[in-house]
Structure formats: C-alpha cells, structure tokens
C-alpha cells in the first residue's frame with residue numbers, strides 16, 4: 001500500500017508546536033517580527049506571500065509587508081534591505097523570489113544580514129550547512145527532511161537521487177541528505193540516461209520544473225517519491241514534476257501536489273523565524 005505523505009497535515013502540526021513556543025517567547029517580552037518583501041505582482045508569489053502572512057498571524061509572529069512596484073530599482077531594494085538589517089525589532093528578512101529581471105537576485109540575497117536570513121539562502125547559511133555547522137536551513141529541503149522524520153522513513157544508507165541542482169532546493173537537499181547518511185546523486189539537464197539513474201533510487205526527490213515529467217518509467221518499485229514541482233496544467237489544475245497517477249501504484253510513499261512539500265516550506269520558514277529570535 002502506498003503511503004501518501006501529507007505535508008498539509010504535518011505543516012499544521014509544526015505550526016501548532018511553534019505557536020506554543022512563540023506564546024512563551026511573547027510572555028518573556030519577545031515579539032518575533034518578519035519583514036516580507038515582494039517586488040512586482042507575480043500572481044504565484046502573491047499567493048505564497050499571502051500564505052506566509054497567514055502563517056505568521058496564526059503562530060503569533062508579526063509580519064511587516066513591503067509591497068514594492070515592479071519597476072523598483074535594485075538600489076532602492078538594497079537600501080530597504082539595509083534599513084531592515086539595522087532595525088533591531090526585525091528578526092527575519094524574506095525577499096520573495098523570483099525578483100524582476102533587472103535585479104541581481106544573488107546580490108540581494110547576500111545583502112541580507114546572515115543572522116536574519118530566515119530563507120537560508122545567504123552564502124553564509126549555505127556554507128555552514130556544507131561544513132556541518134548550525135545555521136538557517138533552506139526551507140523546502142528542511143521541510144522534506146521533516147517529512148521523512150515525522151513519517152519514520154529511514155534515510156541512512158539509502159540511495160537518494162535528486163533531480164535538479166538549484167541553489168534553493170537541489171544543492172541544499174543533497175547536503176541535508178548527506179547529513180542523514182544517505183548516498184546522494186544529483187541529476188540535471190545534462191545527465192545522460194536520466195531514467196537509468198533515477199531507477200536506482202530508494203528515495204527520489206524531483207525539482208526540475210517540468211510538469212508531470214517523472215513517470216513510472218523513471219521510478220524503482222517501492223521507492224519513496226518526493227515532488228517539489230508546482231505547476232498549473234492546461235486545465236488550470238495544480239500538478240507537480242511527477243505524474244502522480246502514473247507513479248502512485250509503484251511508490252511505497254509519495255507526496256501529492258498540492259498538499260505535499262509546498263506547505264512544509266512555509267512551516268520551516270516559521271521555524272527559522274523562531275530560531276532567529278532565540
């Protein structure tokens with residue numbers, strides 16, 4: 001029987017745990033504050049930012065919204081980040097990605113003070129992860145590790161194949177799986193015979209940004225399949241990088257889209273905000 005890994009339910013449990021922690025911090029006089037910056041009106045980003053604000057409200061974290069127009073200059077954005085870096089009442093700073101094309105994303109990310117980098121994207125956070133030091137973890141990969149832990153799915157000694165090498169998912173995911181003693185392979189657009197590699201996986205994590213790309217031909221019988229993708233198909237229905245209907249019967253466990261990895265990203269962001277205030 002295939003286990004459906006329910007990210008919505010797990011993220012609600014994590015948010016409830018965090019709500020209790022935040023209530024205690026409030027009693028001690030700490031009001032955790034997250035600054036959320038969105039540049040432009042990308043509809044998906046507006047949904048994600050809205051969900052982040054709702055999560056903050058539920059947990060008891062104050063969110064400060066900075067909604068900037070699409071034509072905001074890089075300099076203006078950097079100045080705002082600089083001001084928030086200096087503000088002692090702000091614990092975390094989040095710049096919603098993607099940014100408009102005229103803005104250098106990497107520059108903006110490295111301008112955020114490392115101690116306020118609740119997205120875990122700053123080079124210092126990534127560097128700490130790569131050498132096994134404590135620091136902010138990128139939220140999506142950290143959320144996936146939580147799903148494994150809370151569903152008691154072993155990672156140690158398993159063949160883990162990650163499809164996708166982005167800085168925010170693929171690479172940190174590989175480092176986190178390595179930390180859990182999995183044997184890790186990263187695949188990407190230039191990988192030769194992708195299916196031959198993915199079929200070796202006990203754990204297959206897919207973040208390639210191609211709707212329903214991974215069919216059962218890429219998956220070993222009994223594999224755990226984690227889908228990081230999120231798309232709208234031709235019928236405006238949400239779907240992932242994995243062809244869920246096709247893969248479900250042969251997987252031992254699988255994350256749905258929606259309701260899998262996505263909500264965990266937000267729960268782990270909330271966790272990082274609490275960490276930032278401790």
Ligand SMILES: Nc1nc2c(c(=O)[nH]1)N[C@@H](CN(C=O)c1ccc(C(=O)N[C@@H](CCC(=O)O)C(=O)O)cc1)CN2
Pocket residue numbers: 047048049051094095096097098119139140230238257258259260261262263264265266
């Ligand atoms: N600054 C950041 N930007 C981006 C991040 C990030 O972690 N930090 N990740 C993604 C987008 N993202 C968070 O920002 C995100 C994506 C999806 C979800 C989610 O809960 N998805 C739901 C479906 C929601 C819908 O109706 O569309 C699900 O999968 O069930 C949360 C967060 C890129 N940018």
